Amino acid sequence: MNISHQKIDDINAKITVDLAPEDYNPAVDKAIKDQAKKAKLPGFRPGMVPVGHIRRTFGKSILFDEINRVVNEKISAYITEQKLEVLGQPLPVDEDDAKYNWDFKDTFSFNYEIGLAPEFEIPFAADSEFTEYDIKADAATLEERIKNLRRSYGKMTNPEVSEEGDVLYAELKQDKEEGIEKTTSVRTDIIEDAKIKKSLAGLKKDDAVKIDVKKAFNVADLARILGVTEEEAENLDVTNFQLTVKNINRLEEADLNQEFFDKLFAANEVTTEEQFNAKVKEEVENLFKQNSAQKLRNDMYTFGMDKVDVKFPEEFLKRWLKATNPNLSAEEIEEGFADFLNNLKWTIIENRIVTANNLEVKYDEVVDLAKERIYAQIKMYNINEEPTEEQLSQFAMQLLSDRDQANRLFEEVKALKVYDHLKTTVKINTEAIDYDKFQELEK
Structure with a gap:
């Protein structure tokens, strides 16, 4: 077997796979024998169908499937060995002049087109400067929050x-x-x-x-x-x-009394209006920390996207999207293509940061994030309910049994790792700001 690739340009390439009979026949022979052992055909006892009968009846179909499997495995291994940063998956090139007998003696040559990720330097460095905001709760925001709490229990x-x-x-x-x-x-x-x-x-x-x-x-x-x-x-x-x-x-609105305080917090944790106001202020400003962190992440995203000015193999990617999503029309692909490219670009930036700095997403970290999300959801509906660690673990396992949810949480952990790493790499200035002024920054 011979496999090689040839660059068409910096972001497009072609992979060629040449197969001789000795490259695929051992796998085909094994597949035919396995089929003979499992086959249940009229006139034959189960598991006793002659190999020759299977070869005559199903041979070409098995040959096609095995060659396809062998080629896909070899291409995948080749991409890894050559450290090619491939976008999407290889797409077979239709060659009208390629005619094969499929008689177990053919020499095959298959061509695949691939899209390559563009080369660029990671845009974040020690002199990259960002602002992290320390958001203060103003009187109007606190008054509105207290009013909403009192109405919720009124x-x-x-x-x-x-x-x-x-x-x-x-x-x-x-x-x-x-x-x-x-x-x-x-x-x-x-x-x-x-x-x-x-x-x-x-x-x-x-x-x-x-x-x-x-x-x-x-x-x-x-x-x-x-x-x-x-x-x-x-x-x-x-x-x-x-x-x-x-x-x-x-x-x-509910009265500011002990009954109301105990509905919001642990029994007797808050006993005065002053303590209640302080607790609400703490809660609100903790939420503001999440807003501040989200803005810093957004600013880093915008900075990285602006700094990395590269081209992608757009025509290849459109063909790949159509091949993997046959129900999508050309108009639908075109309509969502700009967003697709933006997501792809940031994913490549993130992945290169992960690789360059040996960042690793561990399974326990994904489980912990799942528990954190579940805990927050439980507390949203019942502030006084305190789930046990065993309950959180059980719910987390149920959540992670869904592949889409597991992948989403994995990507979220990866994004948080990249964010935490970037905070140690770039220069971050801290600035105190009132909430109303912060809101103006986000417009």
């Missing part, structure tokens, strides 16, 4: 007079004959028009007002409220409706 009341933020159980009737008529809940806090929002405060049961629903709600909310499709909501011929109040619902 109680529902039915006051006589409506206020801004109430939920009105009301009849909406379109201002035309045989128009839409719907009795439903209307959240006044989602109303977009300030004048309409103000008109719904100070109402009592059976009071009626007219509102322009297209001004009051976005299309998605309007469709939900009226029980119609978004297209129907968008194309309403009459947008004036009469709103008649049937009932007023108000979520009263």
